[in-house]
Amino acid sequence: MPLLSCTGSTNSQPGTYQGIPVRPHVDKDLIDSWIRLDANGHVTILTGKQELGQGIRTTLLQMAAEELDVPFEICHIINGDTGQTANEGYTAGSNSVEGSGKAIRQAAAEARLYLLTLAANAWNENISNLSVQNGIIKSKSNQAISYWELLAGKNLEGKITGNAILKKYQEHQLVGKPIARDDIKNLVRGKAHFVQDLRIDGMVHARVLHPPTYGAKLITNDFSEVSMLEGVLKVVRNGSFLAVIATREYQAVKAWMVLKATCEWETPQIKVSQASLFEDMKAKSMSPETIEDSADISKNLKIASKKLIQEYHRPYHMHASTGPSCAVAQWKAGNLTVWSPSQGVYPLQNSLSDLFGLDKEKIRCIGIPGSGCYGHNGADDVSAEAALIAREFPEKPVRLQWMREDEHQWEPYGSAMVIQLEAGLNPEGKIIAWDTNLFSDTHSTRPNGNGGHYVSARHLEKPFEFKKGGFSGGSYRNAIPLYTIPSKRLLLHNYDGPLRTSALRGLGAYGNIFALESFIDELASAAEIDPIEFRIQNLDDDRAKAVLQSVAEKTNWNTAQNAVNKGFGVAFAKYKNSASYFAVVAEVSIDKSSKTFKLEKLTGVIDSGQCINPDGLKNQTEGGMIQSASWTLLEKVDFDEHGVLSTDWNSYPILRAKEVPVVEVHIINRPELPPLGAGEAAQGPVSAAIANAVFNGTGTRVRELPISAEKVDWNNVS
Structure with missing residues (x-):
């Protein structure tokens, strides 16, 4: 079955180099399953991960070309093809660079070692006497041969042994460079790119x-x-x-x-009304599942010098x-x-x-x-x-x-959520107890081998059964604070809701961080401590502190808050408590006469460990910030007893180009550390930063998304 085209009637898939023959994937332990060299002087990288607009094609090519010591321009990539690539599951969870990138980087190093070994054997030389530049192997005695001449059209038949040593970051020539994405160039030029x-x-x-x-x-x-x-x-x-x-x-x-x-x-009719959704979630969720429980949580809440209890709501969101x-x-x-x-x-x-x-x-x-x-x-x-x-x-x-x-009506949505938080402070403003009750539908109903998860399979003459299965851990993603808190409890209340739900960028992290970081600001206010200082005071993680300190410097945090008719808010998270660190400051302008506010600027600082492509990392982070701002300010799925009402862009508005704020992203590069997933790092913090900025500028704490001007008490604005 040939690769067929996205361009007219020719038989070539756009963005796919056609110089290598189609070969079925055999074994992920073979170098040839990841790296292929053809007789025409090109390199093709194969990955089971999909290009979804996140720019992994360019990033993975940089990593491979770096370890192979070949020019970036001769490298090509094939993404996700059961006829050729390895099975790397889903492209999700911001793990393409961490996962597939690690595999490709190692495979490229193994390919280089394999080719050097072939040359050393052919010349009766020690490998240590050989060097590679632009795919050409040279010996100290001035012998030279290219990778392609050495292979003479044969496959890379070696196995991935784990013996190949990766380059030190000080040796990198391509990794860390802002190489432009070819797919963006093609999109701007109107070239065929999408399945559409x-x-x-x-x-x-x-x-x-x-x-x-x-x-x-x-x-x-x-x-x-x-x-x-x-x-x-x-x-x-x-x-x-x-x-x-x-x-x-x-x-x-x-x-x-x-x-x-x-x-x-x-x-049939939908039995839960939109107006009663959040109360229904609290009343009809299943018995809570204990995710984390410290033995002394009740005691520490009791002895706290200050306590706070609040509840936050996230509506259904669509991918749109x-x-x-x-x-x-x-x-x-x-x-x-x-x-x-x-x-x-x-x-x-x-x-x-x-x-x-x-x-x-x-x-x-x-x-x-x-x-x-x-x-x-x-x-x-x-x-x-x-x-x-x-x-x-x-x-x-x-x-x-x-x-x-x-x-709009039939895609799986991001689940609505209710997050109830209670916390206690000691006299010094340290958090000593944190209690979470989380109510959510599942954040994953991917088919994954089950035909009944296709919506139309349930409509057939012989319908497939939809087996919802267990509720995913995505519900409580980032629900456990990264802050240093001696006593923590998290109870998850799984809810079988009226609308179809599954994985949406960030899963539960968006709602959880909105609640958590809004609540942190409320605790800082109760402790009468600056919001950034309060966060740093309750953190032991130096990288977390660094992004907060950096965003404070970039935004002149200490003096900016003196501005008239402005509001500033900060938020922070380490995505999944294991991926990128991200801190952001939101700036809103306040117009009491028209009873409106406007998101003017978002300034973010991200630490993703080793930065492979600064331009790509900024692209991803900027996109996440803008999308999160749209969710936070405008988006919610409306429905009634007859079905979903959000059927077009009028009934489900998103942020328009003229409404997009100024977006600024700064990178803390740590080339000595492994790269971390970054694609979803901005989603949660931006929502809370906006909520905190609106509170700072108006005095109204909005705890139910989206945050609209109608929810502000304008009589309370000075």
Whole structure:
């Protein structure tokens, strides 16, 4: 099954170098599974991780080229293809550089050692007498040979032994440099890049008519009116799963419109109202699961000189991807190929195997970037639906793209959350006890081998059962404070809510850090200590202190707060308590006459250990800051008893370009330390920094997201 194209009718996937032959992945312990050299003087890197816009293509290439001692310009990469790359699970949790980067870096070093050994043996030289520059091995006796001449078209047959020594950071020539991303250049030039751009010879177009709400059943049986429309090739109906195939995309869209206008459904009602959601979460959650419990928590709360109790709310959030979910599928000779923006091609392969009862070896999933991916959005669902439709129209590639309302109504959301916090201080302002009760639905319902997790699989004539399974640890991500607190307790109350939920950027960390860092500010106020000083006073981690001290310096924290009609707020977190450190200061302007406030500036400082690509790290952090600001100020999913009401950009507004604040990111580079995941580090701290800035400027503490001007007590503003 060839790699097929996103550009016109040619057969080349954009961004994929075509100089190496397609070879199935055999063994992750083989150098050739990660690094391949062809006869034309190029290097191809293979990774099971997906490029989702986070820039890992460039970063991973830098790491490989560095260890191989080859020019960056001759390196290419293949991301996520069950026909070629290793199984690295999902591209999630900000671990691509930490995980895949580590593997590729080691494989590149092993490849270099393997090639040096070949040359040393051929010349009867000691390896210590050889050097490499730009892929050319030289001896002290002036012998020279390139990697490619040495291999003479053969594969890198060596194994990853663990014996290859990585370069010291002082030797790096590429790592640490701000190399520009080719994909951004191509996007600016309008070149095909996304799965939405994919064009394959003979391709037809499809649309799915999803039910109006969860659990609805299709009553209509006559689709003759749609079948007679120009360009319509087939109406596909399987239970309550309904789709149309047409020659051209707009013909499919027009047929979809007719289906929507003429189909009747039996629709159940959602039993929880939006107004009562948070109370319902507290009343109907399951018995609490103890995540952490110090024996002396009750005693320390009792003896505290000052105590504080507060509750914070996060609504449902959607991914709101710019490009609606899209995939292409083709059944040919009993084999299935899917071109998908999924975060995990191997889990997708496993789930499609379950859905169709087909051997995994007969399914190839090829990862192609989607336009906007921040977790488990509609990518897996649309891939499964494209395969379901293509099965009814074999041999032809079938392109399925969701309508905007499908994207908004049917993607899995980030769960609503209730966070109850209680803490006690000693007379010196040290936190001596911290008690958390967390109420949340699951933050992970990825298919991962279970066909019933595809939303349309539940609508088939023979429906697949949705087995929600255990609740994920993502609910309490960053719920345990990094601060030095002798007594801590965390109780997780799992909630089976009215809307579909799964992984959204940061998972529970966004809501947990919003609550935790808002509460830290409230404790600082109770202790009558400056918010940054209070945080540093309650931290033992020097790197945590460093990002806070740095952001204070960058923003002139001590003098800035004297500004009139301004508010400043700070927040901090170490993502997952194991990844990047991030501190941020938010600046808001206050206009009492119009009863409005505006987010003017966000200044962040990030420590991700060794920085592979400063430009890429800034890109990721800036994007996270802006997205978090949008969630914090504007976003929430509205619903009533009939279903989701947020169906377009008017009913689910996001931050517009003209509303984006000034964003400034500073990096603390620690090249002597391992790189840390950074893609989700900004999500939580930005929300709390904005809340703290609004409080600082208006005197109103907003504890329920989003933070809008309507929630401010303007009579209290001086």
